[in-house]
Amino acid sequence: MDLNQLKSFVAVAHQQNLTQAAETLHLSQPAVSAQIKALEKNLDVQLFDRNAQGMSLTSAGKVLLPRAETMLQQMHHLDSFAQSIKNDFHLQSKVGIIQMLPVPFLTECVGILQTEFPHIHQSFSLGLSGIILNQVKQRELTGGFFVGDNPYRNVHTVDIMPLKFEVVMAQKWLGHFENNQKAMQQLPWISLSAFSALTRFTQKIWRQWKVTPTTALQCDDMYALLNLVEAGHGVALLPSHYLDVHAQRDAIVRLPEIQLTEMLSFIYAIDLEQDPIIEAWKHTLAKVTQRIEQM
Template identity: 30%
Template sequence: MELYQLRTFLTIAEEGNLTRAAEKLFTSQPAVSAQVKQLEEELGVKLFERSARGMALTREGLLLQEKARRIVEAARDFKHSAEHLRDTVSGELVIGLNNRPEVLKIVEVLGALTAAHPELSYGLVNGSSGTILEGIDDGSISIGFFEGTCEHPRIEWHALEAVELCIAAPAVWARELASPDWKLLETKPWIFVSRACSYFRAIESICADQGLRLQQRFRVDECLTVLNMVAEGLGLTLAAVSHIESPEFRGRVVALPHFRTTVNLCVGYLRENADRPAIAAAREVILGLWEKEPESLNPPAWERALRTPRPKGRSHR
């Protein structure tokens, strides 16, 4: 029996759906299904009832759920305790990425960390902002980038910069959609992102404000592939202005004049893990690259005590 099998069991139990569990675990649905099957075979009990509505725990599964949770949490606490005993920053740092590497400066982040802490290893996982936050909250992600706001009470976070959003359209539709006619946009197909993405909430806000019923032709869990679909004339979407203006999409995708808004690009981690050496090192590198004060909405006492003078960056407040 492996710890990752127990994590998969717990995630499916919480989500009640293989697809959502796979997204949260940053793996494929077949892999999740195989892990459950292996665990059931090893235990000799059926853990889930499968139906068209999803996955429901059996009586045996319900009895084992809390025991599995205690095992996973004990293993995590054991690992964290060991990290505090080491004189060097080592172990594995799992970083959640919600955007393109160049936007998140991930090469610079990893370069600085590997130079300063050669014994530290890394896991990089990609997902929507909501999925990244869930991963931080459940402990599967050490530190992660996300956009929008964070409503998870256990997560400490810092806003890094504002990201401007707009409605993105195929360049061949530019003349037709040059005037801000919202009703005309209802006649066009739309590409929606995962409900866990901050862009989805922005689209919902547009619909509520303008009284629109947009035609969702596509739903894409991977946000970074959406603009390629727009460029090919498959529909409209909400996107970062900086992405539209990148060389890859210049002349292929245009920003419509109908709508502009901003969301914050942020980095977050569990508040209870804030003083772990690996997370503290990553936080300092990331905030330093964005020239930020190590300050959040609710800075803990340890961080205020350790804070040293540095040039002030733009506030996230």
């Protein structure tokens, strides 16, 4: 057996689907299928039951999975250590951040990381939640921040704090708004792209109110989005902490009847569980979260 066979085995075990596993590994489906068959032949045991719904682990596969995961984690840990030696003992951390991440939280994290883990070079890239989730899943990012429910079994989630979201509108519209289904249906909304967490949350609110409003325009930047709301171009859903800092209180109205709460999390690929960078981030997140809870 070789590492590529183990990687294919673990990927298929998590995805329960050859096509999705192949996408995760950046390989063709026949290549992944061949590696699984080679591993089963080498071990002389069937690891998967194949059916119309996909592939599920046999009893032997279930026994092998945790050992294979441990071996891959140890190999990744060794690769990271070897890379750190190559780079004069400096590890490279690539983390995706989202616009709705509270700035003080990130500042505190960086302070701890620089003090306690100076050998890790931190690099941050701004993106939308859905894109960051896929980049973490594909191992293009070491980790990232995400809001909402994580749909992937091969991506781990560390809960940080709940974030509240509110619907806001221009002050001049308040006299025309009534807290009922008809009014919600008639409001023009400012939409966001499909990769934005705010899109999913807005659609959740629409489902709660059983409405399908029209969208006046689309904007993925929260700063521009708030300015558009203040100018009366539409209503939108925004994080409460962002509104506390940036909203002009005399220009908009925050609707307490229309809000929801979602969890802010840090995400990383499951096979990075023992990675030194992820361990540093988990340690840091625990310290900062504890400080927040004590406030």
